Amino acid sequence: MNPLVPQVATILAIREDTPDVRTFTVRPDGEDFPPYRPGQCAMLSLFGVGEAMISITSTWAPETALEFSVKRAGRVTSALHQAEPGHKVGVRGPYGNSFPVDQWVGHDLLFVGGGIGLAPLRSVINHCLGRRAEFGRVDIVYGARSPRDLCFRQELFESWPKVPGASVQVTVDAADAEWEGPVALVPPFLEQLKPDAAGTFAVTCGPPVMIRYTLQALTRLGFPDDRVFTTLELKMQCGVGKCGRCSIGPKYVCIDGPVFSAAELKSLPAEY
Amino acid sequence: MTDRQAALRDIAAGLLGGGQFATFIGFRAGLDPSRPVPHFVRDASGAGALVINPFCGAGLARHVLEALEDGPVGILTRGCDGLGLERLIADGRVARERLHIVAVACRGAVDPARARAILGRIPERAEVDAQAVTLIAGEERRSVPRDSCLLSRCLNCVDPSPRLADSWLDEPLPAGVRDFKAVSHMEQQPPEARYAFWARQFRRCIRCYACRNVCPACSCRSCSLDDPELQERATSLADQFGFQFTRAYHVAGRCVACGECQRACPMSIPLSLLNEKFLKDIRDSFGIADPHRPSAVEPLACYRPDDPESWRGDAR
């Protein structure tokens, strides 16, 4: 079977999360999508437009549909935002490694997200909360450009804060008239919160510049590099380690990543 | 060392040492003596690496675009380079006053591949005059006709010296008149033969875009060929024709006939022939004797109210 040929799938539902983020519920028309792990991605495509690698934001369970939260950025994602329920898309995957969740069992977890970077984190957060008893505290720090750019509001403000031993801190870069919460960029906000690094695993995802400063902040907060994880996004074409596009040194983000520890990242050239 | 080379190094060192110029563009020795490479001298002490010899084949004009981002540029300039610079200036891409043009007369550059094939080994030196090329390796000297071993882009050259200059390394040579012999020959072929010829040429295009990237007339800041919408590369012979014609039309009326596209083409597609066809048509349709030389009146770049055809093309 040619790994570049997708399954034809149907968009079952579309939720408008922010002015430029929509969450698509998608199910293949034929065989079920293979089981996937938190942090993995899939190539989502529109026939006649092209493909984009999107992180799977749902958490796998038998016979459940896939969810992709897609920010409108380029050609493919803009076209996806024009799609309607019932439209056909192509989907292939799952691709990439995943968050080493089993390594985290028995530890506190800190998730730091920015903007649409919460999409891959949502999958692993829900996965960990589904195995609640296996972890210590679960602290979630999230920021977006403005209140209306906050993704996954239902989870951020309703379901996650209600989980015992979990906390959610939300900040925005710039407030609007109704916002009464903190106003700060994520990295300094995180440093103000002073999370306890002892025995904690930190996981971060967001825009490239936010990831860079968050990794620095985590280092200052005392997190060792092998306990900090991030998930990278680079331009991809094949998703299966052939086309060369997403290589960082000897690694391919699509098959060796997208999840890397800060220690692994430091061993790679700064080409991401 | 030749007088010209010594003078070049002195001028380059002077320009860079004066602090006003950021870069001097010329040539320096490559991995083998028959393949010097474009060189970008950044300070006066580096000027000693500059060389001039008949193996200096690459066009230099296009390189000023990026070099000017660092400050004013001095540049070794043959006739072809000079026309390329004129093109960039006429197109508003380069300001004349940010260039120091060091003019040199050129009798043609030796094609290193052809020279090696003739000599059976890599030539160390060459001498080019109006009649012949002499290839030299060790004790061996061999004189051969110009058209057997010059770059194809040099064979039809009628501009040995640049028209713009701030310094001269030697006396300018007189300009000539293009004869469009190859185009006339092609025009006499029946359409089927012309199609078969171009199909054979274009079929092997690999879409590397070297022709675009070396061209002094193809200098748009952003090119539609880089648009992801147009990434469909060579899916059919029709696509190849489409690309080649589009490229040729985009430079029609602005092509300076430097032939760099053809020199750069790794698949040896005779792109100059296509460009020359446009030039010949411009000459014949508009009565311009030397349409490859940028001028105040460029027929495909201007519109006159008394044009016999209206702007929209509907007959008057």
Place this chain on the structure above:
Amino acid sequence: MTMNLLPSERLAEFRECLAAGARLYGPVEVDGIVLFEELGGRPPAIRPGNPANSLKSFLCPQTEAVFDFEGGYTDVALRVPAAPTAQAIFGVRPCDAVALERVSRVLLAEPFADESYRQRREMTTILTMACREAGPHCFCRSVGVSPADGRGSDVVLYPADGHYLLEAVTARGLSVLQSAGAFLDPARDEAARATCQSTPVPLIGAVEREDLAARLEAVALHPHWDELARRCLGCGACTFLCPTCYCFALFDTVRGARGRRSRGWDSCQFKDYSLMAGGHDPLPTKASRIRRRFLHKLSRFPAVQGEYACVGCGRCGGTCPVGLHLAGVLSELEEVLR
């Protein structure tokens, strides 16, 4: 391994025998340049060095359909192209065959083996002509490849005076020799192979292999890359002609209700190669892209695969419009390092 002698005058018959069950490709001279093309009865142009194009034209073509689709927004049917038919490529140089072996390491890597490449590779017979003379840009020995290398080949022909020594390297090669048995002489000529094994490769001195990857990584941020970038035109000639460059892009084309998703060669030297939709570009400068090309070939691919992603075929040396080729750049970096 099986060895046979083929008298020189029977080479044409041997080729005809190959063409019986497969499309036969080989180097031919077209408009003054030598290219791999379908031979169609033409005599092959076997010259020192390599044709302008590489074998990837036949194994990962410039563009090919991944699948065709038909339908509208709510109804789409996909159709995959027919499987490739048998092909044989005659007159391949050893470096090009080794390049296939290098590229296969990536494209055939599981669990996502590149199916169209795998099918083509399985349907392709490689008949290699070992070198008795190096081309002007050849530097195979510098990167661990020999003018008599058999890796990636099915049959290697070692030219000698009056005959060729034929060596079957694979089972497929053995069946070629069996089917051509009528032309072959079971005699042996070890000298023919030894001659090719000792063919001098003059450019070898340009590349110093000792600790090459480590020495290159040590100068990864040297300003000389900016100097190279000034010279580089940013075209894709080097990468498209390179037999070990395998980058590709996927793109859709539509005509009415029908369309096609294709794959086609792409080049890390193109300016928007790694530009992302949001504007982020991990390789934002020409210098970063040139560095990536050289380091990929000589440090990062070897780190994973244990071999260089360069076979010293010399194509970049013969074709780069500004002389920015692997052997030249390495010799420049050696100068910089000193």
